[in-house]
Amino acid sequence: MRIRPGILLGVIVVFGVLFGGRYLGWFGGQPREVPGDRETGGDTSASSAGNRVPTPAPVPTLPTRNAARPGPGGAPASAAASTLVSPVGTPPPTDAVNGPIPDWEQRIDDVLTAKEDEDQKAKRLLDLLPHLPEDGQVEAAQHLSNLLPDEQYAVLAQTLTNAHTPEAVLDVLMTDVLNRPNPIKLSTLLEVARTPDHPKADEARDVLEVFVDEDYGKNWDAWEAAVQKWLKENPDE
Numbered sequence: 001m002r003i004r005p006g007i008l009l010g011v012i013v014v015f016g017v018l019f020g021g022r023y024l025g026w027f028g029g030q031p032r033e034v035p036g037d038r039e040t041g042g043d044t045s046a047s048s049a050g051n052r053v054p055t056p057a058p059v060p061t062l063p064t065r066n067a068a069r070p071g072p073g074g075a076p077a078s079a080a081a082s083t084l085v086s087p088v089g090t091p092p093p094t095d096a097v098n099g100p101i102p103d104w105e106q107r108i109d110d111v112l113t114a115k116e117d118e119d120q121k122a123k124r125l126l127d128l129l130p131h132l133p134e135d136g137q138v139e140a141a142q143h144l145s146n147l148l149p150d151e152q153y154a155v156l157a158q159t160l161t162n163a164h165t166p167e168a169v170l171d172v173l174m175t176d177v178l179n180r181p182n183p184i185k186l187s188t189l190l191e192v193a194r195t196p197d198h199p200k201a202d203e204a205r206d207v208l209e210v211f212v213d214e215d216y217g218k219n220w221d222a223w224e225a226a227v228q229k230w231l232k233e234n235p236d237e
Contacts, residue, residue, distance in 0.1 A: 104128075104136035112143065122147040126155055134166045141169050145176035153184055161191045163198040170200050178207070181236050186211060186227045194220045 111124045125140050125147065132140055141159075148156055159165050160173040177188050192204040208223065209215050212230050216222040 104132045105139075108132075108136065108140060108143070118147045119149060119152070122149070122152065129159065134168060137166060137169045138172055141172040141176070145172065145179075150181055150184060153180060153188075157184075157188045157191070160188060160200075161195055161198070163195055167199050174200055174203065182234065183231055183236065186231060190220075190223055190227055193223070 107128060108125070111121050111128065114121065114124075116124075122144055125144050129137055129140050129144075144156055156173070157177075160170065160177060165173075177185055180188075186208065189204040189207055192198055193201050193208060195201060198204075205215075208227065212223075212226040214226060216226065
C-alpha cells in the first residue's frame, strides 16, 4: 500500500509538535547549571561555553597595629617612654635628676613601721643606705646598729671600712662595732686601720693597741698575728 507524500508529511509535523520540545533539549536546549553558580551568581552561559572566568579571591584585611612613632635616635616611642615608667611597686631609690631621694625620712619610717621581722628591716635599710643623703645615712646607720644581727654584720662592715663613707656615718658605725663581739670588733678595726686615707684609721689602731698592748706601727702582719693571739687567749663565752 502506497503512502501518500502529503499524509507522511503530516505525520512528521505531528511528531515534531508532540515530542520536539523534549528531544530538542538533548541537542541544543537550556545549558546545564554549573555547580556553585547559584551561590556565586555566575554567568551560566559563560560556564556552558567553558570560558568561566574565576572570581578573584578577596584580599584579607590584616589587623593593623598601632605603629609607634620613632623616638629619639630612631627608637620607637613606646621603647623610649618605657624607660620613664617605674616598675609597679616601690619607686626606685634614686632620682635620676635630683640625686638622692628627697623623701628619705618617710622611706626610713616605712621600713621601721613595716610588719616584718628585724632581719628583714635591716636588709631593707642596707639596700636603702647608699641612696640616702648624709643625714639619712646617719639615721639609717643608727637603726642598723640596733637591728642588724652579728651574723650579718659583714655587709655593714663594708661601709665602715670604706674610706669614702661620710665621717658622720663613720662615727655611728665606729660606736656600733665597739659593741660587737670581739672577733667582729677586732677584725673590722684592723681592716679600718690598714685602709689608706681612712678617716678613722688612727682611732682604730689606738683601740687595737689597748687590746694587744703593743703598737706595731705599719707592720700589718704583726698586727694580724697579735690580734689572732689575743682572740685565742680571750675567747668569747
